[in-house]
Amino acid sequence: MKRVYLHPVPVRIWHWIHALGILLLVLTGFQLRFADHLHWISFRTAVVVHAWIGILVSLDFLLWLGYYLGTGKIRVYLPRAYDLLKGAWKQARYYAYGIFVGEENPFHPEPENKFNALQKMTYLAIMGLLVPLQVITGILLLNTGKFAGIIEALGGLKVVDAVHVVLFYVFAAFIIAHFYLASLGPTFWSHFKAMITGWEEEPEEG
Amino acid sequence: MGRLALAGLLLLGANALPLFAVENDECLACHSDPELVKVLPNGDTLSLFVDEEKFAASVHGINELSCTDCHSDIEELNYDAEVPHPVPLQPVDCSMCHDEEAEAYAQSIHAQLREAGKDAPSCAQCHAYHYTKYLYADNVQDLENKFCLRCHDPYRFHAWLPQKATHFRHVMCTVCHAEGVSPQVHLRVFDRKSDRFVPGHELLQVLNLSEDEFLETYDANSNGILDLTELEHLKAALHGKGIHAVFFGEMGVELTPEVHRVTKAKAVQTCESCHQPGATNLQQVVFVLSKPTGEAEFFEVDPKVLTSPEVSNFYLLNATRIPLLDRIGLVVLFLGLAFALGHGVLRFLTSPLRRKKGEKS
Numbered sequence: 091m092k093r094v095y096l097h098p099v100p101v102r103i104w105h106w107i108h109a110l111g112i113l114l115l116v117l118t119g120f121q122l123r124f125a126d127h128l129h130w131i132s133f134r135t136a137v138v139v140h141a142w143i144g145i146l147v148s149l150d151f152l153l154w155l156g157y158y159l160g161t162g163k164i165r166v167y168l169p170r171a172y173d174l175l176k177g178a179w180k181q182a183r184y185y186a187y188g189i190f191v192g193e194e195n196p197f198h199p200e201p202e203n204k205f206n207a208l209q210k211m212t213y214l215a216i217m218g219l220l221v222p223l224q225v226i227t228g229i230l231l232l233n234t235g236k237f238a239g240i241i242e243a244l245g246g247l248k249v250v251d252a253v254h255v256v257l258f259y260v261f262a263a264f265i266i267a268h269f270y271l272a273s274l275g276p277t278f279w280s281h282f283k284a285m286i287t288g289w290e291e292e293p294e295e296g
Numbered sequence: 297m298g299r300l301a302l303a304g305l306l307l308l309g310a311n312a313l314p315l316f317a318v319e320n321d322e323c324l325a326c327h328s329d330p331e332l333v334k335v336l337p338n339g340d341t342l343s344l345f346v347d348e349e350k351f352a353a354s355v356h357g358i359n360e361l362s363c364t365d366c367h368s369d370i371e372e373l374n375y376d377a378e379v380p381h382p383v384p385l386q387p388v389d390c391s392m393c394h395d396e397e398a399e400a401y402a403q404s405i406h407a408q409l410r411e412a413g414k415d416a417p418s419c420a421q422c423h424a425y426h427y428t429k430y431l432y433a434d435n436v437q438d439l440e441n442k443f444c445l446r447c448h449d450p451y452r453f454h455a456w457l458p459q460k461a462t463h464f465r466h467v468m469c470t471v472c473h474a475e476g477v478s479p480q481v482h483l484r485v486f487d488r489k490s491d492r493f494v495p496g497h498e499l500l501q502v503l504n505l506s507e508d509e510f511l512e513t514y515d516a517n518s519n520g521i522l523d524l525t526e527l528e529h530l531k532a533a534l535h536g537k538g539i540h541a542v543f544f545g546e547m548g549v550e551l552t553p554e555v556h557r558v559t560k561a562k563a564v565q566t567c568e569s570c571h572q573p574g575a576t577n578l579q580q581v582v583f584v585l586s587k588p589t590g591e592a593e594f595f596e597v598d599p600k601v602l603t604s605p606e607v608s609n610f611y612l613l614n615a616t617r618i619p620l621l622d623r624i625g626l627v628v629l630f631l632g633l634a635f636a637l638g639h640g641v642l643r644f645l646t647s648p649l650r651r652k653k654g655e656k657s
Contacts, residue, residue, distance in 0.1 A: 122613055122614060123613075123614060123617060123622075124614070125568065125571065125572065125614045126572050126573050126574075126614065132567075133567040133568055133571055133614070134456070134458065134567050137458045137459075137567070137613070138458060141458070185639075189643065190642055190643060190646035190649065190650075191646065191649050191650065191653065192649060192650035192653040192654065233459070233461060233462075234459055234461070234462045235459065235460070235461020235462040235463075235464070235465055236461055238461075238462075238465075242488070242491075242609070245608060246542060246608030246609045246611075247608065247609055247610075247611040248605055248607075248608045248609070248610075248611045248618065249605075249608060251611055252605075252618065252621055255617075255621050255622075255625065256621060256624060256625065256628075258625070259624065259625030259626075259628040259629055260628055262625075262628075262629055262632070263628045263629050263631060263632025263633070264632065265632075266629075266632040266633055266635075266636050267632045267635055267636055269636070270635070270636035270639065270640060
């Protein structure tokens with residue numbers, strides 16, 4: 091096994107705040123949306139906790155954005171021409187077939203190119219579009235009185251909330267898929283450990 | 297209610313009042329003088345002027361009450377005296393007609409404070425002495441500006457309450473602060489184009505309808521309840537007339553005497569009173585047509601409209617969730633779970649293949 095330093099400290103801090111935050115947001119989100127069926131915590135507590143964690147995750151998003159833009163490393167999220175077709179196809183074929191028959195993963199992460207083609211597309215969509223959209227709708231819903239004008243301009247409270255709710259389900263589903271995919275490293279815990287230590291273990295080539 | 301009592305009083309008055317009842321004109325002979333004042337013991341002056349026109353336009357004026365119906369301790373005028381009636385007059389007892397309102401008020405924090413000698417409103421502080429009006433308004437904020445917000449700053453209290461601005465703007469204080477009231481959702485038309493609530497009389501004018509014709513025209517199935525399809529027709533008709541209508545919901549109460557039973561200690565502090573599907577507070581939905589007189593007409597609406605995207609500006613977390621979104625959410629969650637489980641199971645089932653390949657190499 092060779093070791094590659096993939097995740098610098100700011101990235102790991104961001105990731106784990108984000109992970110814990112999103113998990114709690116999803117749980118409190120379910121409590122808020124189905125308070126008639128779920129009774130984990132009181133409705134009011136869920137409102138307050140959801141709001142504060144939402145603010146924390148929004149600030150955490152700014153940490154991510156600041157770090158990746160500031161260091162220029164945002165490039166790791168940008169698919170190259172190769173990734174769009176050939177890279178994506180090879181990676182999809184690996185997940186759909188190769189992984190089952192014992193083929194080698196066609197992608198080998200490096201610090202400057204740490205995501206495979208499918209990861210780049212997925213993470214770019216999530217961090218570049220879905221998370222900002224969730225942060226914006228969340229901030230609007232945080233104080234519906236103060237932001238009444240903007241909410242009205244966007245089509246009303248139900249429209250803004252609908253976007254927030256659909257994305258909430260997308261993130262809930264993402265957590266499941268993300269956790270599963272994270273277990274597909276050389277060993278079950280490889281990727282989890284890498285996100286704690288920063289060092290990814292990679293099988294020696296050949 | 298008050299009006300019945302009023303009718304009773306008037307009927308009774310024909311027999312019970314003295315033969316030569318004091319006419320309003322006699323009172324106004326002096327009290328129409330804007331400079332008529334009484335000097336109070338502390339040196340302040342109290343105006344005793346009554347604006348005849350304003351009184352005539354008041355609820356009591358419209359109902360042709362005489363001055364002595366309220367100032368009932370004046371039985372006759374003695375023009376030989378400096379002031380031709382007893383001085384000071386007894387405080388007016390509104391409960392002579394408004395008995396149910398007075399009973400509810402007597403149990404309020406306002407009445408309790410007054411009994412304890414504190415400064416708190418009696419009837420006149422909200423309803424005015426001689427110029428009592430119907431006080432309904434085009435929206436909750438305008439209504440509360442006429443009542444509670446004249447004295448109370450809600451931001452000084454309610455530390456526990458999330459979304460303060462929205463609650464204070466769109467929930468009548470009495471929904472939580474009056475015991476025994478019947479909360480209801482008040483749907484009104486908000487015009488996106490002019491960015492304001494459209495008063496009921498303006499709506500009727502635009503639609504060229506009278507009050508009676510309104511329900512006849514839009515309650516297509518004549519069941520006395522406006523449903524979603526019927527509201528959509530109303531919206532379409534308003535769009536045709538240049539009003540970009542959206543149905544804006546606010547939490548109000550049925551205007552019954554109980555609104556006077558204002559409470560602080562027993563105020564509702566449970567979010568679930570409203571934020572729960574099927575909450576009692578959401579069972580009554582009415583479409584409101586306000587009038588310039590301060591009165592309003594209320595038309596029953598099918599509560600199902602609250603979970604429709606059509607009522608885009610009434611969203612109570614949890615309570616009025618749109619079921620379609622949860623069906624979409626369920627599919628999304630299922631896809632995530634199916635991917636993880638399906639792929640995992642396939643990996644498990646194909647593990648002999650990989651072992652075999654490992655042995656070969």
